[in-house]
Amino acid sequence: MKKQIIIALAISISAFSFAQKKELKAVEKAIKANNYAEAKSALKQAESLMSAMDEKTKAQYYFLNAQTLYAGGAGSMTDIDAAIESLGKVEGAYGAESAELKQTMANSILTKGNALYEKKDFSESSKYFEKAYRLSEKDTTFLYYAAVTSVNVQEYDRALTIYEELKNLGYTGIEKQYYATNKETGEEDVLDKNMRDLYVKSGTHTNPGERLTESKKPEIVKNVALIYVSKGDNEKAIAAIKDAKAESPDDVNLILSEANIYYKMGNNEEFKKLLEKATQMDPNNAELQYNLGVLSAEAGDAVAAKQYYDKTIQLKPEYVNAYINSAALILEKEKSLIEEMNGLGTSAKDNKRYDELVEVRKTIYKDAIPYLEKALTYDASNVSAATTLMNIYSILGETEKHKEMKVKVDSFK
Numbered sequence: 001m002k003k004q005i006i007i008a009l010a011i012s013i014s015a016f017s018f019a020q021k022k023e024l025k026a027v028e029k030a031i032k033a034n035n036y037a038e039a040k041s042a043l044k045q046a047e048s049l050m051s052a053m054d055e056k057t058k059a060q061y062y063f064l065n066a067q068t069l070y071a072g073g074a075g076s077m078t079d080i081d082a083a084i085e086s087l088g089k090v091e092g093a094y095g096a097e098s099a100e101l102k103q104t105m106a107n108s109i110l111t112k113g114n115a116l117y118e119k120k121d122f123s124e125s126s127k128y129f130e131k132a133y134r135l136s137e138k139d140t141t142f143l144y145y146a147a148v149t150s151v152n153v154q155e156y157d158r159a160l161t162i163y164e165e166l167k168n169l170g171y172t173g174i175e176k177q178y179y180a181t182n183k184e185t186g187e188e189d190v191l192d193k194n195m196r197d198l199y200v201k202s203g204t205h206t207n208p209g210e211r212l213t214e215s216k217k218p219e220i221v222k223n224v225a226l227i228y229v230s231k232g233d234n235e236k237a238i239a240a241i242k243d244a245k246a247e248s249p250d251d252v253n254l255i256l257s258e259a260n261i262y263y264k265m266g267n268n269e270e271f272k273k274l275l276e277k278a279t280q281m282d283p284n285n286a287e288l289q290y291n292l293g294v295l296s297a298e299a300g301d302a303v304a305a306k307q308y309y310d311k312t313i314q315l316k317p318e319y320v321n322a323y324i325n326s327a328a329l330i331l332e333k334e335k336s337l338i339e340e341m342n343g344l345g346t347s348a349k350d351n352k353r354y355d356e357l358v359e360v361r362k363t364i365y366k367d368a369i370p371y372l373e374k375a376l377t378y379d380a381s382n383v384s385a386a387t388t389l390m391n392i393y394s395i396l397g398e399t400e401k402h403k404e405m406k407v408k409v410d411s412f413k
Contacts, residue, residue: 024057027064039068059093062086066101073108077127080109084134106135110142122152130162140171144216147223156227163224173216180205218248225254229261237261252282256291263299271299286316293325302329320379327371327388330364337361365392383412 030039043065053061069075069083083105090098113128126149133142143166150159178196182189182205189196189205199205225240241258248254259274275292282288293308306329312322341357344350369392375385386409393402 024060024064027068031064031067034072036068036071036074039064043068055091056093059090059095062089063094063098063101066090066098070101070105077131080105080131084131102135106132109135113145117149122149123155126150126153126155126158140166140169141173143169144171144173144220147220151223151227154230156230160224160227163220163227166220167217167224171216171220173213175213176210177213178208178210180208218244218251221247222251222254222257226257229257234261234265250281252278252285252288255281256288256295260295263295268299271295284315286312286319289315290319290322290325293322297325297329302332305329318378320375320382320385323371323375323378324382324385327368327375327385330368330371331388333364334361337364362396365396368392381412383409386412 024042026042026045027039030036030042043061047061063086066083066086069079069086071079075083087098087102109128110132113125113132116122116125116128126146129142129149130146133139133146136142143162147159147162147166150156150162177190178193179188179190180196180200181187184204189199191199193210196205196208200208221240221244225237225244228234228237228240238258238261241254241261244251244254245258255274255278259271259278262268262270262274275295278288279292289308289312293305293312296302296305296308306326309322309326309329312319313326316322337357337360341354344354369389372385372389372392375382376389379385386405390402390405390409393399393405
């Protein structure tokens with residue numbers, strides 16, 4: 001009796017095993033025919049037999065499940081996530097096949113990510129770059145691209161998470177570059193080592209060499225700090241900037257960012273101290289002088305702002321925004337005049353004061369004109385400068401100049 005039971009059980013297990021293999025073969029057949037809907041149906045049948053599968057069969061199931069979800073590249077992002085999860089469950093058998101599928105998926109996803117990037121769809125391309133990394137975690141460059149593209153569309157929370165992951169991974173982005181000079185163009189081409197050596201050997205390139213690229217770590221910690229600034233988290237921003245300064249102590253922009261944080265916190269003393277430090281570090285940097293002018297203007301120090309803008313123009317005469325901001329500083333004086341004018345009564349004394357203020361106002365306009373005209377000299381299509389000039393000429397009664405500027409402004413529309 002016992003012998004019969006054992007035999008009967010063996011037959012049952014054999015039939016169960018046959019059913020598993022039958023369903024999985026049906027999946028394989030459907031995948032080869034690109035019939036992924038049928039493959040999914042067969043996988044559901046096989047899933048019901050999962051508890052009786054041996055390790056090899058389970059590995060096969062998870063591998064085929066990933067193939068089906070990927071669907072030759074047609075799978076959705078949700079499907080790709082599920083496919084990655086399924087491949088993570090493949091153990092022992094089908095290791096080589098899984099590695100090959102991962103690489104195929106990574107290449108396809110990266111191609112799509114690049115295409116989206118070219119279309120300037122940075123939000124979607126970032127997701128594809130991250131997926132490429134999840135499939136090939138040895139290449140952290142993909143994760144770096146995911147962070148950078150998120151910053152481009154101001155998806156700061158996502159970018160911050162990825163940057164923190166890169167920091168924890170110790171990512172630097174340093175890599176060895178192989179290069180040689182192209183005889184035809186005279187320019188330096190960066191190539192992989194074998195291709196470079198081949199070109200040099202064939203005579204199309206000369207002066208071969210190799211070098212290490214700069215570390216991206218300072219950029220990463222700097223961006224983390226700036227993201228905290230944008231989020232208004234001043235304490236974390238300052239802590240992050242200190243980390244960034246430890247990585248890149250000579251980065252003037254970090255000093256400026258830190259100064260801006262202290263200004264927002266109302267710490268004007270530290271703000272001014274950092275501005276002075278930045279100026280000492282790079283006194284002939286026009287961009288720096290301009291930024292210092294902007295920060296000083298925002299802090300209400302018009303005198304300092306004007307000095308910085310003048311220095312900017314001295315260092316870089318074509319710096320259009322320095323002219324426009326200089327004009328804005330001058331025109332800012334008009335506000336107090338208008339307030340006083342609107343508050344005057346109708347007495348003879350008030351009328352006299354009103355006329356005096358009208359003349360002062362005209363002087364302000366005349367002082368601003370040269371800066372706006374200079375801005376248009378370097379940038380003839382600057383709408384802001386042209387519109388402001390048009391309004392000033394109208395108020396000053398300079399009819400011909402007003403008409404001329406109106407034609408220019410209308411041409412921009």
